[in-house]
Amino acid sequence: MDEFDFETLAIHAGEDADPATGALRQPLHMATTFKLPKFGVKLFDALMMDSARPPFAYTRWGNPTLRALEDRLAALEGAEAAVVTASGMAAVSALLLTLLSSGDHVIASEVCYAGSVELLGQHLPRFGIEVSLVDTSDLNQVRAALRPNTKLLYVETPANPILRIADIAALSNIAHGAGALLAVDSTWAGPGLQKPLALGSDFVLHSLTKYLNGHGDALGGVVLGPTKNIQRIRKEMLVHLGGALSPFNAWLITRGLITLPIRMQRHCENALRVARFLEGHPKVARVVYPGLESHPHHALATRQMADFGGMLTFRLKGGLGSAITLAEKIKLFSYATSLGHAHSLLFYYPTDMYIDAMPFYTEAQKRHIREWTGDGILRASIGLENPDDLIRDLDQALRARTFKGWIGPLAYRIMKNMPDLERSTNDGG
Numbered sequence: 001m002d003e004f005d006f007e008t009l010a011i012h013a014g015e016d017a018d019p020a021t022g023a024l025r026q027p028l029h030m031a032t033t034f035k036l037p038k039f040g041v042k043l044f045d046a047l048m049m050d051s052a053r054p055p056f057a058y059t060r061w062g063n064p065t066l067r068a069l070e071d072r073l074a075a076l077e078g079a080e081a082a083v084v085t086a087s088g089m090a091a092v093s094a095l096l097l098t099l100l101s102s103g104d105h106v107i108a109s110e111v112c113y114a115g116s117v118e119l120l121g122q123h124l125p126r127f128g129i130e131v132s133l134v135d136t137s138d139l140n141q142v143r144a145a146l147r148p149n150t151k152l153l154y155v156e157t158p159a160n161p162i163l164r165i166a167d168i169a170a171l172s173n174i175a176h177g178a179g180a181l182l183a184v185d186s187t188w189a190g191p192g193l194q195k196p197l198a199l200g201s202d203f204v205l206h207s208l209t210k211y212l213n214g215h216g217d218a219l220g221g222v223v224l225g226p227t228k229n230i231q232r233i234r235k236e237m238l239v240h241l242g243g244a245l246s247p248f249n250a251w252l253i254t255r256g257l258i259t260l261p262i263r264m265q266r267h268c269e270n271a272l273r274v275a276r277f278l279e280g281h282p283k284v285a286r287v288v289y290p291g292l293e294s295h296p297h298h299a300l301a302t303r304q305m306a307d308f309g310g311m312l313t314f315r316l317k318g319g320l321g322s323a324i325t326l327a328e329k330i331k332l333f334s335y336a337t338s339l340g341h342a343h344s345l346l347f348y349y350p351t352d353m354y355i356d357a358m359p360f361y362t363e364a365q366k367r368h369i370r371e372w373t374g375d376g377i378l379r380a381s382i383g384l385e386n387p388d389d390l391i392r393d394l395d396q397a398l399r400a401r402t403f404k405g406w407i408g409p410l411a412y413r414i415m416k417n418m419p420d421l422e423r424s425t426n427d428g429g
């Protein structure tokens with residue numbers, strides 16, 4: 001399928017017409033177990049995963065519906081191989097636990113998806129893995145963090161939730177010069193906007209839950225990279241830790257991928273329209289969107305990305321009170337975590353709460369993060385609705401008078417992380 005372009009691969013790669021019926025979509029194989037040829041000696045080798053495409057035996061090891069998705073994702077990302085997992089976090093943990101052992105050192109983005117930075121900052125050290133969290137958009141910080149035992153550089157770009165951009169090609173040179181590997185969580189861009197492998201990364205990860213599925217109805221994750229390493233992840237982590245994707249979710253995500261190119265185009269157009277609107281709004285203090293000239297890494301984003309994505313953050317002049325008013329008054333946007341859906345979503349990150357949840361940050365890191373976030377940011381996942389409707393919704397919510405009466409109790413609920421909000425804030429989206 002190498003000869004085809006991205007839009008064509010999104011529809012065709014990994015899925016030939018079903019030989020039994022001619023159906024253009026592969027049947028959904030909701031089966032855990034596959035009948036095997038009896039006593040095939042070669043089969044045992046193959047089942048031990050020494051073959052690149054082992055026969056199907058048990059769905060935790062592989063399944064035709066999962067393989068169709070893996071083949072499509074590998075084609076879209078230009079990767080040798082892919083392994084799909086039950087969630088984005090299952091992909092992150094499988095990669096980190098396969099590549100790192102006690103005594104190894106990893107350098108990672110100090111601001112990235114909350115689940116990832118907590119795994120890196122809180123849990124890997126429990127297993128004797130040394131972790132340095134640095135601002136990976138600052139190459140000097142990365143160079144200064146290198147140690148003789150550095151095995152991996154783990155980078156998220158654009159970084160969730162603050163939209164810092166890291167230079168993948170430069171980071172690949174730094175990692176490889178030190179004998180380490182580079183892995184990039186490319187969830188916020190997706191394969192249509194950014195190609196980390198072509199820029200020198202060894203691995204790419206995605207939460208399939210976000211843009212790649214795109215409909216907000218299935219969790220999933222993927223690690224892509226060289227066949228040998230991907231086989232190792234399947235054999236050592238998927239089989240032993242067990243984070244296998246449901247075939248039903250794989251089937252939904254493969255369906256979602258069909259429209260990925262056209263959806264991303266619309267996400268990007270809508271986000272730029274909304275970002276420009278917010279940038280000109282008297283109640284808005286700052287907008288962070290890689291497509292705006294005002295973004296500190298706009299030039300790098302222009303070089304590294306085909307377009308700027310559907311995510312943006314903004315700060316309001318009125319601080320917490322006006323953020324709560326906005327959250328209360330939006331009608332079309334949903335106040336919700338997660339991202340990359342057809343639905344537009346909005347979520348507030350009070351900086352204090354965000355950095356207090358990360359006990360491993362130094363005071364200098366907290367100050368550095370605050371330079372980007374002030375006392376808090378509203379994160380918007382711009383959906384596929386009509387952009388004028390989205391702008392009208394934000395405009396009416398921004399114009400609403402800040403009603404002082406309920407700000408106290410609501411602010412208290414947000415800041416003290418009461419149970420009803422805990423559900424939506426703990427995983428950070």
Ligand SMILES: *Cc1c(COP(=O)(O)O)cnc(C)c1O
Nearest residue numbers: 087088089113160187207209429
């Ligand atoms: C959501 C997200 C994850 C985790 O994915 P899940 O599918 O929710 O487990 C990892 N990285 C980034 C950048 C994300 O946005």
